[in-house]
Amino acid sequence: MNYSQQRNCILNIVCSNPIHPTAEQVYEQARNIFPRISLGTVYRDLNQLSQMGALKKICSSYGSVRFDGRTDPHFHMECTCCRRVFDVEKSELFSPEKSIMDSCGFLVRRYEISIQGICRDCREKNRDLPIDKTEKR
Amino acid sequence: MNYSQQRNCILNIVCSNPIHPTAEQVYEQARNIFPRISLGTVYRDLNQLSQMGALKKICSSYGSVRFDGRTDPHFHMECTCCRRVFDVEKSELFSPEKSIMDSCGFLVRRYEISIQGICRDCREKNRDLPIDKTEKR
DNA sequence: CCATAAAACGATAATTATTATCAATATATA
DNA sequence: TATATATTGATAATAATTATCGTTTTATGG
Numbered sequence: 001m002n003y004s005q006q007r008n009c010i011l012n013i014v015c016s017n018p019i020h021p022t023a024e025q026v027y028e029q030a031r032n033i034f035p036r037i038s039l040g041t042v043y044r045d046l047n048q049l050s051q052m053g054a055l056k057k058i059c060s061s062y063g064s065v066r067f068d069g070r071t072d073p074h075f076h077m078e079c080t081c082c083r084r085v086f087d088v089e090k091s092e093l094f095s096p097e098k099s100i101m102d103s104c105g106f107l108v109r110r111y112e113i114s115i116q117g118i119c120r121d122c123r124e125k126n127r128d129l130p131i132d133k134t135e136k137r
Numbered sequence: 138m139n140y141s142q143q144r145n146c147i148l149n150i151v152c153s154n155p156i157h158p159t160a161e162q163v164y165e166q167a168r169n170i171f172p173r174i175s176l177g178t179v180y181r182d183l184n185q186l187s188q189m190g191a192l193k194k195i196c197s198s199y200g201s202v203r204f205d206g207r208t209d210p211h212f213h214m215e216c217t218c219c220r221r222v223f224d225v226e227k228s229e230l231f232s233p234e235k236s237i238m239d240s241c242g243f244l245v246r247r248y249e250i251s252i253q254g255i256c257r258d259c260r261e262k263n264r265d266l267p268i269d270k271t272e273k274r
Numbered sequence: 275c276c277a278t279a280a281a282a283c284g285a286t287a288a289t290t291a292t293t294a295t296c297a298a299t300a301t302a303t304a
Numbered sequence: 305t306a307t308a309t310a311t312t313g314a315t316a317a318t319a320a321t322t323a324t325c326g327t328t329t330t331a332t333g334g
Binding site: 006036038039040 | 310314
């Protein structure tokens with residue numbers, strides 16, 4: 001897998017781009033190389049790439065999802081004014097407030113650790129994949 | 138402020154509800170008390186309440202935003218199968234993998250710390266509020 | 275209390291973000 | 305090279321959220 005030119009291009013765009021671009025931003029850049037590429041393709045490929053672990057989906061508290069080509073352990077901080085997303089090295093934690101302010105001048109207002117995994121219930125039922133989309137909890 | 142019956146109802150729903158409901162779920166519950174309440178009102182009030190710090194917006198990696206009435210320091214973990222969002226006490230960190238598995242059987246697959254605040258650039262410009270929505274970074 | 279202004283409402287339209295569909299094209303592989 | 309599979313672009317559909325606007329509630333000052 002991973003043999004199409006478009007998908008490789010999309011992966012390269014995200015990996016060579018430290019701004020954690022949105023799908024829309026990736027689309028804009030990809031059009032410089034594939035002028036006829038469709039936004040649907042960009043979304044599809046980004047989701048595939050993040051499912052196969054080549055890149056990471058990061059959810060900002062604002063607007064659309066962002067993507068990150070760095071897959072080594074690190075975290076993110078988002079400026080509530082300019083909405084840019086910056087990297088934080090794992091070593092600067094924990095707790096982040098003072099060390100981050102000292103090292104890069106970012107004023108921490110709030111933070112949250114979001115953990116994904118599989119709960120005991122689901123493990124006991126040997127679930128591995130998401131259950132039906134329609135049942136919200 | 139915070140004087141309308143609808144808004145108080147919405148706050149109560151979120152605060153008395155440990156499932157971290159979506160706006161849609163809050164809407165469904167609110168209709169039991171105010172059958173003519175509008176979904177727009179629910180969104181509007183939830184955003185106001187979270188802006189004034191009465192509750193917290195939490196972004197799941199899936200579907201819609203969720204809300205949390207607990208404002209004391211704690212974090213969240215989301216099951217990638219059933220999509221429920223559970224609380225994690227701050228003391229169980231850091232690093233979460235083993236301690237969480239031991240204490241509640243949740244298998245940690247990945248986690249991310251998302252920090253919000255104000256970057257050095259914006260602080261130097263004395264910015265306090267989000268800049269124009271149209272300029273994405 | 276009542277009048278007035280401000281805030282909040284409900285209904286609905288509009289927008290934004292994302293996913294789904296499907297016929298055509300590109301790619302792998304036997 | 306033929307065939308099967310994967311992927312594409314175009315487009316429609318859906319989902320989530322925000323905006324608009326005329327009406328109703330709520331606070332407050334005389």
